[in-house]
Amino acid sequence: MNNMNRMPFWFGAGAVSNVGVRLGAIGTVMLSVAGAFAYTGGWLSPIRLTPDRMMAAFQDANGIHVGFRRNHAKGVCVTGWFESSGQAAALSKAAVFKLGRVPIVGRFALAGGAPFQSDAPMTVRSMALRFLPLGGQEWRTGMNNIPVFPVNSARGFYEQLLAFAPDPATGKPDPARTRAFRAAHPETVRALSLIKKREVTSGFVNSTFNSLNSFRFINAAGASVPVRWSTVPVQPFAGESAAPSAAGDRNSLFDDLIAQIAQHPQQWRLIVTIGQADDPTNDATLPWPAGRRQIDAGTVTIDQAASEDSGRCTAVNYDPLVLPSGIEPSDDPLLSARSAAYARSFTLRAEEEHEKPPSAVTTQEVQAGGKS
Amino acid sequence: MITQARFPAASRLLHWMMAPMIVAMLFIGVGMAASVSARYDLLVSIHRPLGIAILVLCVLRMVNRFINPPPELPATLPSLQRFAAKASHILLYALMFIMPLVGWGMLSAARYPIVLYGPLRLPPILPHDLTLYAWLRDLHTALAYLFFATFLAHFGAALFHGVIRRDGVLESMASWR
Secondary structure, three states: OHHHHOOOHHHOOOOOOOHHHHHHHHHHHHHHHHHHHHHHOOOOOOOOOOHHHHHHHHHHHHOOOOOOOOOOOEEEEEEEEEEEOOOOOOOOOOHHHOOEEEEEEEEEEEOOOOOOOOOOOOOOEEEEEEEOOOOOOOEEEEEEOOOOOOOOOHHHHHHHHHHOOEOOOOOOEOHHHHHHHHHHOHHHHHHHHHHHOOOOEOOOOOOOEEOOOOEEEEOOOOOEEEEEEEEEEOOOOOEOOOOOOOOOOOOHHHHHHHHHHHHOOEEEEEEEEEOOOOOOOOOOOOOOOOOOOEEEEEEEEEEEEEOOOOOOOOOOOOOOOOOOOOEEEOOOHHHHHHHHHHHHHHHHHHHOHHHOOOOOOOHHHHHOOOOO | OOOOOOOOHHHHHHHHHHHHHHHHHHHHHHHHOOOOOOHHHHHHHHHHHHHHHHHHHHHHHHHHHHHOOOOOOOOOOOHHHHHHHHHHHHHHHHHHHHHHHHHHHHHHHHOOOEEEEOOEEEOOOOOOOHHHHHHHHHHHHHHHHHHHHHHHHHHHHHHHHHHHHOOOHHHHHOOOO
16 A cells, blocks of 8 residues: 555556566567567668668769669660560460560660769660550569679679779779679679670660579469570671770760661560579579570560650669569569669659759750760 | 456457557568568568558548447546547557558559559559659658557557556457456
């Protein structure tokens, strides 16, 4: 009774002994729940790789470029269509593979987070496509003109970014760090030797672009096969010429692309490679053996180009996990990593949209037919 | 003596069905936003349909609240605690209704497909607009933290009623007699 009389009134009539212990227990339970939440959110794990830390690494490597994609920052928008041959329909129930025509909103870009870099032949080129079939089952894919990806994990990608970021003192990557990175990532050393051996063409329109990651096609019967895909140019091969197309044109690759599209529509065949049971689907640094069955799924035609400042690709995140029913992700961990990092990059540039300076390839430049 | 009336069975069922869903949703959300691991895809593909399920159940729950009003709080409860209880319940209802809509809206403004399961997708409810997306995306995060804080307060208050005041309020929802 005495004990109860000393209790604050808000403890109620049923106040009990050992109040301190009981309050302590409640506090402990609540702190534990809050701690679990903080742990899940990554606040207690400074070494956990999060989308924010990935973005910070891009900033370390490339500096701050407000309003631009954090990777593949320099690009132009294109539109066109995909004419399906119907040949992939037996392997995937995706609407996009039914015989017929599907609109496309795409983007050509150069790898790296520098939106104003000068076009250089060896810079990795990319083609991103958004297929928009009726019924909303859209498909987005981003492909590069390299045979394999240089890393096979999010951690590898992050460490590569940091290892090759310019040292503030010299403006060049620190050789000690790049050496340490190569020693820790033999898969990257092997992949880079394949990448260096690739045949570099004269421009975007005669480049082959590869999905690099593996996916799975699911058909109407529920059968699943591992696949990788490529867009293979219909335009004839032309090697990279020693003389630059226009001296001093920082946008030479993009200007050529714009001029060629203006001349006549440019085309790629969508080639799907069907993997076999033992082919690696979880490691994008490994090529699949030659001689795998390939299907010509149809033709991508690009007939319009537009600057990012006015084009339809700008407000699009080419997230590799935006897939229609009939295409599923494989066990490749890079797919989740790309999706998560792209989403963060997309959010950041959406937040910065009103501060973004004009893109390197401006609306005027595209209207002038690619001559800056 | 404890004379506190219990919540009607339908209300208890809805509460205990949604409680683990909402807590899971908060943890999945904060976890996926901090992940680049292979789990990310799985977490996102649970987050979307779970959010829509919470929205549907929340509407049912509001209808149920009109049909089956909750029991009165004990008369002995001080007015400040009474106010806190009322306000936090309004906030919890508002958040469980608004959060899924903000999520659906932000995906719409970004033109991400709103995939529920397999071929099942929801239509966009807002125009394709980057600025609108950025605003809703930030709102989604801010409301999630508010939601977690409100849940924690609700949980702590329930324990306070149960082990300190022992006034039957916890048992009015959490008893299986």
